[in-house]
Amino acid sequence: MAGQSRKWMILVATVWIQAFTGTNFDFSAYSSDLKSILGISQVQLNYLAVASDLGKVFGWSSGLALMYFPLWVVLFMAAFMGLFGYGLQWLVMRDIISLPYILVFLLCLLAGCSICWFNTVCFVLCIQNFPANRPLALSLTIAFNGVSAALYTLAGNAIDSSSNDIYLLLNAFIPLITSVVSLIPIIRQPSLDPLPPDGVRRDSLIFLILNFLAILTGIYLLLFGSSSSDGMRARLLLGGAIFLLIFPLCIPGIVYAREWFHRTIHSSFSLHGSGFILVDVDDLELHKELITRESSYHENGDETLYEIKRRKNSGEKEGCCDSMVKKDRLAMLGEEHPVSLLVSRKMYFARTAWLTIALVPTPIAFFLLAASGNAVALHISTALVGLSSGFIFAAAVSITSELFGPNSVGVNHNILITNIPIGSLVYGFLAAIVYDSHVSSSLNIITDSVVCMGRQCYFLTFVWWGCLSVLGLTSSFLLFLRTRHAYYQFEAKRISSMTPLY
Numbered sequence: 001m002a003g004q005s006r007k008w009m010i011l012v013a014t015v016w017i018q019a020f021t022g023t024n025f026d027f028s029a030y031s032s033d034l035k036s037i038l039g040i041s042q043v044q045l046n047y048l049a050v051a052s053d054l055g056k057v058f059g060w061s062s063g064l065a066l067m068y069f070p071l072w073v074v075l076f077m078a079a080f081m082g083l084f085g086y087g088l089q090w091l092v093m094r095d096i097i098s099l100p101y102i103l104v105f106l107l108c109l110l111a112g113c114s115i116c117w118f119n120t121v122c123f124v125l126c127i128q129n130f131p132a133n134r135p136l137a138l139s140l141t142i143a144f145n146g147v148s149a150a151l152y153t154l155a156g157n158a159i160d161s162s163s164n165d166i167y168l169l170l171n172a173f174i175p176l177i178t179s180v181v182s183l184i185p186i187i188r189q190p191s192l193d194p195l196p197p198d199g200v201r202r203d204s205l206i207f208l209i210l211n212f213l214a215i216l217t218g219i220y221l222l223l224f225g226s227s228s229s230d231g232m233r234a235r236l237l238l239g240g241a242i243f244l245l246i247f248p249l250c251i252p253g254i255v256y257a258r259e260w261f262h263r264t265i266h267s268s269f270s271l272h273g274s275g276f277i278l279v280d281v282d283d284l285e286l287h288k289e290l291i292t293r294e295s296s297y298h299e300n301g302d303e304t305l306y307e308i309k310r311r312k313n314s315g316e317k318e319g320c321c322d323s324m325v326k327k328d329r330l331a332m333l334g335e336e337h338p339v340s341l342l343v344s345r346k347m348y349f350a351r352t353a354w355l356t357i358a359l360v361p362t363p364i365a366f367f368l369l370a371a372s373g374n375a376v377a378l379h380i381s382t383a384l385v386g387l388s389s390g391f392i393f394a395a396a397v398s399i400t401s402e403l404f405g406p407n408s409v410g411v412n413h414n415i416l417i418t419n420i421p422i423g424s425l426v427y428g429f430l431a432a433i434v435y436d437s438h439v440s441s442s443l444n445i446i447t448d449s450v451v452c453m454g455r456q457c458y459f460l461t462f463v464w465w466g467c468l469s470v471l472g473l474t475s476s477f478l479l480f481l482r483t484r485h486a487y488y489q490f491e492a493k494r495i496s497s498m499t500p501l502y
Helices: 001-022 023-038 042-058 058-066 071-093 101-129 134-160 166-181 183-187 197-224 232-271 281-292 294-300 303-314 339-347 353-361 362-371 375-404 409-416 421-437 459-497
Strands: 443-446 449-452
Touching: 001 101, 001 134, 001 183, 001 197, 001 232, 001 443, 023 042, 023 071, 023 101, 023 134, 023 166, 023 409, 042 101, 042 409, 042 421, 058 071, 058 101, 058 353, 058 409, 071 101, 071 166, 071 183, 101 134, 101 339, 101 375, 101 409, 134 166, 134 197, 134 232, 166 183, 197 232, 353 362, 353 459, 362 459, 421 449, 421 459
Parallel strands: none
Antiparallel strands: 443 449
């Protein structure tokens, strides 16, 4: 029980790490001041933003580090990378030191790399401690990475809403503080035995409650994350957000306490040995025999109580042809069976199929932007892209661990996400070509900057982006075709092992 409790503390620790290490999301809060202090152009500022994504190119190094160092060491290496990367930028913003542009670029690169190291630590912790519910644990922790910007906005407004360089200071120290808080549960990782079926169902219930709390936290931060620059109100809202992040620690305790109550207190009121028992004692013994031989009957079929009683009385031995029905079939006519047994091999979708479905909104969004230039289309398309990319980012970790194994997921996933900086460069390069090609046709001079105004500046960009998204959708569909047989076999085996006894 202690080991099961500690694994939930580890999960909450990974939630905290993810929630406070999405430090690249608040770049826009201080980018204008950084541009002014460094005296750089908008293009050079964009390169600094890309540098944070380019840090993911070196994210695979975290997987190599885990081969030689314990998890907590890698966690603090990531924390000090962020402290060094963001801390020196804060000193530049405060005019305490002066650094050339190339060194600031490398600091942004280092800070982006630290985010990948944090992610790798969280992924490995989830995979090690929740082998039976690995996708649920991964998706839950990854979801909290999206609230980082709102949390840092509240923290910045609570401390000093008039200073933009406060975000760099928060980026430097909050991940380090979070790592210190998470150190104890990570060091005291339990050695977990395989869960029984009822344990898996209990964990699934806890995950359901935790996902509901995640949705509640997201809605809370969406409504109040950036609604107030008043210091006192921001502090109150930040306190509410921190409470929502701490509260998940109570959920596993409540579930375990409920089970303990039913197992000890409630069962102590049972009437053992009552003279009014209406079940034959021999049948009770036979029922116990059925329960202890559950695993055998999952493989060889189930027998009725009458058949076992008849064998016991006659002294017959069991034979391979004596079972009524084989596995994957109903055990007895006229009995109640769950609907899942009826529709689950018919209605099952491989996880790679869900990945393909999640990619569908992206080309729709880009083609909608190309076809219409009004504000409603912009809002709808932005929501579709955000929904699609969020699902893909969460599902990619689970799919990587399933297709290539959980032991090297740190290296494999960080190799996979090198597509982020590559995509950033390719998509950005296309956008820049289209933008510059239309500057001459719609020239507007604002101060000393040349800008392109009008829908024609972005029309071909959205068309190209939509076509590239269709290419990605096609690749995802081909991946589904290559892997669906393995997923179907896995699901058929899982369903057959969960077939109830009658």
